[in-house]
Amino acid sequence: MRKIVSTIFSKQIVLDKGNLYSIIIENKLEFFRFINMIIEQYRSKTNSVLTLSEDLRIIDLEKKTSLITDFFSINLDERQNINSLLKYVDKEILNSDLILELNEISSILISFINKSKELIDFDIDYDIDFKLSSLYKMLNVTPITNDDNPIEKIISYFKFQNVFFGKDIFIIINLKSYFDRENLSEIIEECKKMNFNIINVSSNYCKSEVLKNEVSIVLDEDLCEIV
Numbered sequence: 758m759r760k761i762v763s764t765i766f767s768k769q770i771v772l773d774k775g776n777l778y779s780i781i782i783e784n785k786l787e788f789f790r791f792i793n794m795i796i797e798q799y800r801s802k803t804n805s806v807l808t809l810s811e812d813l814r815i816i817d818l819e820k821k822t823s824l825i826t827d828f829f830s831i832n833l834d835e836r837q838n839i840n841s842l843l844k845y846v847d848k849e850i851l852n853s854d855l856i857l858e859l860n861e862i863s864s865i866l867i868s869f870i871n872k873s874k875e876l877i878d879f880d881i882d883y884d885i886d887f888k889l890s891s892l893y894k895m896l897n898v899t900p901i902t903n904d905d906n907p908i909e910k911i912i913s914y915f916k917f918q919n920v921f922f923g924k925d926i927f928i929i930i931n932l933k934s935y936f937d938r939e940n941l942s943e944i945i946e947e948c949k950k951m952n953f954n955i956i957n958v959s960s961n962y963c964k965s966e967v968l969k970n971e972v973s974i975v976l977d978e979d980l981c982e983i984v
Contacts, residue, residue, distance in 0.1 A: 833900035841921040843890035863887035932957035
């Protein structure tokens with residue numbers, strides 16, 4: 758069993774698939790401070806305001822979770838993501854039938870390079886160890902998200918973070934600002950299939966907008982937990 762506890766509220770977040778978890782802090786100043794503390798926790802890589810555990814074993818938050826402070830900042834073509842993609846394809850192709858085609862491409866390229874020496878009057882050297890990542894780099898292959906479809910965009914981001922970094926808990930600031938009830942239900946259902954957890958952090962609470970599969974922790978203006 759995995760759970761998250763915090764220094765600012767007493768209720769434990771017991772993570773279960775198929776639920777949306779919401780941390781609501783109605784006091785705007787404290788909400789601002791809480792977000793800053795989470796960001797600093799990721800920077801320092803130490804457990805402070807949020808602590809994640811599994812079967813009583815503490816887990817570094819940044820190893821299993823991804824923090825999204827701005828939905829529009831979701832981007833897969835950053836250097837770290839591209840490098841992870843390159844390492845991944847080099848490993849995966851070894852157990853794929855595509856390795857035969859890659860070897861053929863490598864042979865063709867080596868032959869072409871040897872022929873190209875006729876264009877110059879001095880010797881050249883090259884790396885014979887041709888990998889799929891070499892081809893990806895040559896063609897400037899980068900992972901992308903569908904910016905025209907916010908649901909596809911966020912699900913693609915979740916999958917990428919899970920496959921390449923092992924993250925399956927996603928903390929999103931003001932998630933409900935970007936999706937209506939129907940879209941949220943669709944996202945939650947997709948996350949349930951993939952065993953992902955979503956935690957929404959917001960300063961706005963409306964009881965009528967709570968989803969049936971949403972677990973909320975609400976701190977009012979005086980930072981009292983509303984039961």
